[in-house]
Amino acid sequence: MSKFSYVLKNTLLNMRRTPLLVFATIIAVLVSSFLVFTTLSARSIVENNTIRWQNGVHVVVFLDDRVTTTAHKQLEESLESYPEVRTVDYFSKLEAEEEFKVLFKDQPELLAEVDYEILPSSLRINLNDPSDYTLIIERLDGNPAVKEIRSSGEAIERLLSLTDTLVISASAFALLIGFAAFILIINTLRIAAFSKKKEIRIMRLVGASSTYIRLPFIFEAVIESLIGTSIAVGFGWAVIEYSKNSVVAESIFDITISDDYLIFLTLSLLMFSLIFGLFASFVGIRKALND
Amino acid sequence: MIKLKNVSLVFQGGSVAISNLTTTVQEGEFVYLVGHSGSGKSSFLKLLYKEYIATKGEIEVANIDVSKLPKWKIPLLRRKIGIVTQEPQLLENRNTFENIAFALEVMGALPEEIEAKTNTLLDLVELNDSAYKYPGQLSGGQQTRVSIARALANNPVVLLCDEPTGNLDPDLSIQIVSLLEKINRAGTTVVMATHDSTIVNRRKKRVIELKDGKITRDEQDGSYIVR
Ligand SMILES: Nc1ncnc2c1ncn2[C@@H]1O[C@H](COP(=O)(O)OP(=O)(O)OP(=O)(O)O)[C@@H](O)[C@H]1O
Numbered sequence A: 001m002s003k004f005s006y007v008l009k010n011t012l013l014n015m016r017r018t019p020l021l022v023f024a025t026i027i028a029v030l031v032s033s034f035l036v037f038t039t040l041s042a043r044s045i046v047e048n049n050t051i052r053w054q055n056g057v058h059v060v061v062f063l064d065d066r067v068t069t070t071a072h073k074q075l076e077e078s079l080e081s082y083p084e085v086r087t088v089d090y091f092s093k094l095e096a097e098e099e100f101k102v103l104f105k106d107q108p109e110l111l112a113e114v115d116y117e118i119l120p121s122s123l124r125i126n127l128n129d130p131s132d133y134t135l136i137i138e139r140l141d142g143n144p145a146v147k148e149i150r151s152s153g154e155a156i157e158r159l160l161s162l163t164d165t166l167v168i169s170a171s172a173f174a175l176l177i178g179f180a181a182f183i184l185i186i187n188t189l190r191i192a193a194f195s196k197k198k199e200i201r202i203m204r205l206v207g208a209s210s211t212y213i214r215l216p217f218i219f220e221a222v223i224e225s226l227i228g229t230s231i232a233v234g235f236g237w238a239v240i241e242y243s244k245n246s247v248v249a250e251s252i253f254d255i256t257i258s259d260d261y262l263i264f265l266t267l268s269l270l271m272f273s274l275i276f277g278l279f280a281s282f283v284g285i286r287k288a289l290n291d
Numbered sequence B: 001m002i003k004l005k006n007v008s009l010v011f012q013g014g015s016v017a018i019s020n021l022t023t024t025v026q027e028g029e030f031v032y033l034v035g036h037s038g039s040g041k042s043s044f045l046k047l048l049y050k051e052y053i054a055t056k057g058e059i060e061v062a063n064i065d066v067s068k069l070p071k072w073k074i075p076l077l078r079r080k081i082g083i084v085t086q087e088p089q090l091l092e093n094r095n096t097f098e099n100i101a102f103a104l105e106v107m108g109a110l111p112e113e114i115e116a117k118t119n120t121l122l123d124l125v126e127l128n129d130s131a132y133k134y135p136g137q138l139s140g141g142q143q144t145r146v147s148i149a150r151a152l153a154n155n156p157v158v159l160l161c162d163e164p165t166g167n168l169d170p171d172l173s174i175q176i177v178s179l180l181e182k183i184n185r186a187g188t189t190v191v192m193a194t195h196d197s198t199i200v201n202r203r204k205k206r207v208i209e210l211k212d213g214k215i216t217r218d219e220q221d222g223s224y225i226v227r
């Protein structure tokens, strides 16, 4: 216990000696973690909003359930005969219900209230060229079996590829800034070790274990890293909560992201941050204490 | 207590600090290590606490096989050895009490233990009056005594002193040696490297003389003999 408090006290003393470096390190970890957190959350949100449009569904034809299933069958057959159409899949009311449950699994109140009878069956069309969606709309104009046509056009594909680009470029930046944080930690430790040179020499002389000599440095790196990531994650949650409640968001986009995913993301980031701090401190200590 | 067998220490540049040296120091002995500058006195002591690693030979200190001791176990060896360097190496931002307590603190001793033990040590080196003074406010002799007290904090069985009186005037030197003798009488083996002929000649003890890393003389109740 006395050992632990000594280590903690020394960690804080070290950090107080180089406040600017500590600050810079925390900021770097913060920005890096924030980038990772927000882009991964954003991707999850986009995925949730586009589940229907993935796997190459370019046009969804909602069917009028008042007309007979034979009419639905006929429509499907004629769609299949069009040259621009690659495949047509029939999506029953039951499947629509399943999909709805998946999409809104975070809103149990909604799931409880909704009358699944109103969910229509549909035909999901994959086109050879997504930009031909206008042709389908023209062809089906006035068809009594059709209730509504929704098309992703190229927009969804573009959105998805944009998200991927965003995730990749943000990850690259996160890596760069993470590397800067790494360098900062190493330098902070080096300065701390230098200013405690004599103390460390005496500790070695009187037989303090090397773990004991190292612990304040390891603690320092881990604490800085965890503080940065915690603030970033806190910000991230706040931003998501804010967007969920904002009117603008609701009108274009459903901010649905599962709490499970957010918790998973948070814990993974904190874990990663811990490992990052440990790793940086090991490298830093090797350089600083040269052993 | 200390055994060296065919020990050599050759530095990377090729300079030989210790050359095929064999000797034994019994438990409870007081040994002066003398010799010209560069004869290997400091190297001899540093080999014993594995600050330097012998190029060849076997070393045993306090029943620990120093030559085979892995690096991570060096702290265990150091806990059995008290080390007093020529420069007292005190922490400027800590007072006498805290400097001595430091050795106990870093071993994870309990506060009550630290308090009691440090006070005993302050008594032993007669620094009660200076307990709350900082190194900058202490004389050279007092600083050396602080460093001796710190070396004794973990009850070592051997005390290694490298020219502890190097910076002191003769009166103070005698005081320090009297202190070391007192510690020795209490059972601690003492090896002291020194340049101080007066002390060696006045306080007859075993004298080991080194030259070019070899023992050229080893006498009980020896004298300094300057050449
Ligand atoms: N770290 C080192 N690297 C290279 N050579 C060294 C090192 N330490 C000591 N030596 C060499 O080893 C020899 C013995 O040095 P040592 O310091 O043991 O002598 P000494 O008897 O303690 O001298 P002094 O009385 O001046 O303290 C010298 O030739 C010295 O130059």
Ligand SMILES: [Mg+2]
Residues within 6 Å of the ligand: B041, B042, B043, B162
């Ligand atoms: Mg020397």
